[in-house]
Amino acid sequence: MPNSFAYIALFCWPLVMVCFFALLPRAHAIALSIIGGYLFLPVRAGFDLPILPVVDKTLIPAMFTGILCLVMPDRALRAGSGGAAVLQATRQRPIAEHGTGQRVTIQNRDAQGGQFAEAAGRDRVARAILLSLFVLTLIAPFFTALTNPEPLVFGPRFLPGLRLYDAFSMALAEGIYLLPFLIGWRYMAGPREQHVLTMLLVLSGLVYSLGALFEVRMSPQLNTWIYGFFQHQFSQHMREGGFRPIVFLGHGLALSMYLAVTVFGAVALWRQARAERKGSANWILAAAWMFMTLVLSKSLGALAIAIGFGAVLIAAGKRPITVFAAVIATLVIIYPVLRGSGLSPVQYVYETVNSFNAERAASFKYRLDNEDELLARANLKPLFGWGSWGRNRIFDPVTGDDDSVTDGDWIITIGVTGWLGYLARYGLLAVPLIFLARRRKAGQLTFVTAGLCLILAANLLDAIPNATIVPVTWLIAGSLAGFACREYAARPSPSPAARVPEPAPQSEPAPPEPPPSPAAARAPLRFTRTRG
Structure with a gap:
């Protein structure tokens, strides 16, 4: 059982997060809050409330990070020149100055050229798909509850049927689980x-x-x-x-x-x-x-x-890295189909491991046997799954003992929420990689972004044998999703002729301009949209 210090650390973490947001730029505070909570807070410490998910190291950093992002301004913008200038340069570009000395700006949304128009269209498609998958992840538990009203009895063990109460509880848990994804999409x-x-x-x-x-x-x-x-x-x-x-x-x-x-x-x-x-x-x-x-x-x-x-x-280069990550993500999504049809290379992997380490091979074989049994049970309710209360697990029909070992995140997800929940959740992780790989040119794609794509693909691959889809994974996925949905990610840089030149410094103050004539004052101002 956790000691008192474990609960003190858990419930004092929001105060540490407030300090992060008060002293650091928002991006640093978000990353430290999610990463630090995952790495240093205790597991199995928390308490369970009615309907709400367990208040633990998963809920507290995610929920309070979202709240602090809404109520506390970005310190980089409060500081003045640095962050504000970056934000101004990113979002707006000057196009003209008129006699009053006021600089007129427009939102940087011009789509000159077919290449940018096509990229912007893909961005909108990616945004629509991701939003649909997010909504589907939240409503999938209601379909699961509607198709699992019957209780299950295994000897002395009784598993209740699902009610609307359980559907709301599962949906709230999914929402908390996906909060880092939304935070990464919006702010990172x-x-x-x-x-x-x-x-x-x-x-x-x-x-x-x-x-x-x-x-x-x-x-x-x-x-x-x-x-x-x-x-x-x-x-x-x-x-x-x-x-x-x-x-x-x-x-x-x-x-x-x-x-x-x-x-x-x-x-x-x-x-x-x-x-x-x-x-x-x-x-x-x-x-x-x-x-x-x-x-x-x-x-x-x-x-x-x-x-x-x-x-x-x-x-590899940046684009080959993103293509490789997208291929891995696609293979992970179709892995249950490959596994059920016997086309997955798990037998080859087992024989390879057995050739140099029999102990590791035996452990791997034990996992495979458990996955086969759990997948067979999941196929009894393939569309919406078995739901909560451990209904997806395998119990001895006489003693009621739990005979299953659920290691892989994919087999847990497909057993609890079925194919509907599986495709929705893993689609949120894979779709950003696929859309980034489809771009022939990405003006602001860096090796750091390509590295994050590879990190996400590695997490997805590791989710086959292990349950390692964690809040940090969702934060990275949200960051890549936001990058894939932003139009500026594919915008070509403006040509030199299109840039508005800055006024040259003057050694002496310029003489004041004469006031405009009444006719010129009444004439409407006209501005020409420039590239960039």
């Missing part, structure tokens, strides 16, 4: 915000690696010492004569995947710094450090993803 979609997000991912990984290396040597004890309990089964964190670190997360596999994510982030920042001809040695050193920590964490799956995806991120 620009190239600068994505650079901040990637930088803080890497810096948090460097800090977290210290705890991970400590537990590699001393055994996973930090959560027990600080929060008073161990999060999982200790036997699962003993590997090859040593230990698999877990720090404050729910499982060591989640920690290993986060380390892989930070490796990708550091490599992306390294490539971006090289492209801008800035100092890049620190980022590649950070990537090497976290890769070493990942190797010592003894998680084969995350290590394989880090090596394969990292090679793509190091060697």
